[in-house]
Amino acid sequence: MNHILLRHRDIPDINKLDVYKKNGGIDAFKKAVTKMQPTEVTEVIKNSNLRGRGGAGFPTGMKWSFIDNKNWPHYVVANADESEPGTFKDRELMESNPFQFLEGLAIASYAVGATAAYVYLRGEFWQVAAFLDEKILEMEKAGYLGDNLFGTEYSLKIFTHLGAGAYICGEETALLESLEGKRGQPRVRPPFPPSFGLYGKPTIINNVETFANVPPIIANGADWYKSMGTADSAGVKLFSLSGRVRKPGNYELPFGTTFRQLIYEYGGGVQEGRPVKAIMPDRDRRHCQRRLDHQQDYSFLQA
Ligand SMILES: Cc1cc2nc3c(=O)[nH]c(=O)nc-3n(C[C@H](O)[C@H](O)[C@H](O)COP(=O)(O)O)c2cc1C
Known part of the structure; x- marks a missing residue:
């Protein structure tokens, strides 16, 4: 399957700008x-489901269509907190x-009229932040970020920002408080x-994976995207599979894929061929995982 x-x-070195560009990037x-x-960009994303x-x-x-056009400037923020165990x-x-994500963030910024966008990363992702900084610089040098993009009046800058390691800062309003330099507590x-949103101004916040879906949708159209997945949830999803499966990892699969397929066909x-006893999907996992981590750490110290 082509991802x-x-x-x-599928494409080696796609994290290099020239390779990304050669393969339709930007x-x-x-x-x-x-x-x-x-507004047309927003319409396509809306129609794609x-x-x-x-x-x-x-x-x-x-x-995106909820952005308040009576109040400016506008901001776009990528939620790269990913603290979920x-x-x-x-x-x-x-x-x-990285470029597909950054391109999606740039398209979203154009759609809502933002000239500054932020990537908020969990504190432990400092290496990822440094890597993204390099990629942003490469885009600036190539003229894909900065002033008067593609000879138009549209200008955009992207900045990275590191959190300080608080799970709650993945919640979008706590994230904004933290991005403003305040204590990361959710807003009412x-x-x-x-x-x-950010600094009290209209702000769109989306997850990294959400942004990564945007360039292929703009390139191929809403109907193409809707042809994958289910009627309610279009397209493909990344599933992080971990625990006692034979082949843990990330799997890109269409919505509608069952747990049975995910665990047996892909995972x-x-x-040791044992039966499945329990599955923890997404959020519910975190409490038990923390306890397990703690127990494991503790037994390691005793040994
Ligand atoms: C406690 C808590 C933690 C969250 N952590 C994350 C996170 O790590 N990453 C993320 O994208 N969204 C997280 N969210 C959801 C965000 O508040 C927000 O809904 C999301 O970033 C919006 O992006 P989306 O519309 O693309 O899904 C969290 C929400 C809560 C309540």
Whole structure:
């Protein structure tokens, strides 16, 4: 299967800008900025039925359309906190296919009229942040970020920002507080970020994986994206599979894939051929995982 998000598994060195470009990279951003109105970009994302990959599954295009056009400037923020134990998909995207994520962030920024975008990374991702800084610089040097992009009046800068290792800073309003240099505590909502976000200005926040879906949708169209997945959840999803399976890792699969397929077909089943006794999907996993980590650390010290 040709991957849509994990393209680095099919195309070696796609984390180099020239290789990314040769394989169609940046075309979607250029198309958006030079051939589409910002509202048209949002319409395509809306029609694609893309839903947020940060947990709540909120329709992405609808979120972008909520941006308050009476209050400026606008900001876009990528949520790269990924603190969920057992989740390591955003990290793989940023480390191995960084330009697709950054291009998606740039397209979103154009769609909502933001000239500054931020990538908020969990504190432990300092190496990823340094790597992204290099990639952003490469894009600036190539003229894909900065002033008057593709000969238009549109300008964009992207900045990375490291958190200090607090799980709650993955929650979007705590993230904004932290990005502003304050203690990372959630805000009372409403108002929601599209009307009152970073520095009190209209802000769109999406997950890294959500942004990575944007360039292929703009390049291939909403119908192409909707042809994958289910009626309610279009497209492909990254599943981080860990625990006692034979082949743990990230799997890019269409929505509608069952746990049975994920564990047996892709994960190779349980180690030593044992039966599955329990599965922890996503968020519920974190409490037990922490206890397990703690027990393991503790027994290690005793040994
Ligand atoms: C306690 C808590 C932790 C969260 N952690 C993350 C996270 O690490 N990454 C993420 O993208 N969203 C996280 N979220 C969801 C964000 O608040 C927000 O819904 C998401 O970034 C929106 O992006 P999306 O629409 O692309 O899904 C968390 C939410 C809560 C309540």
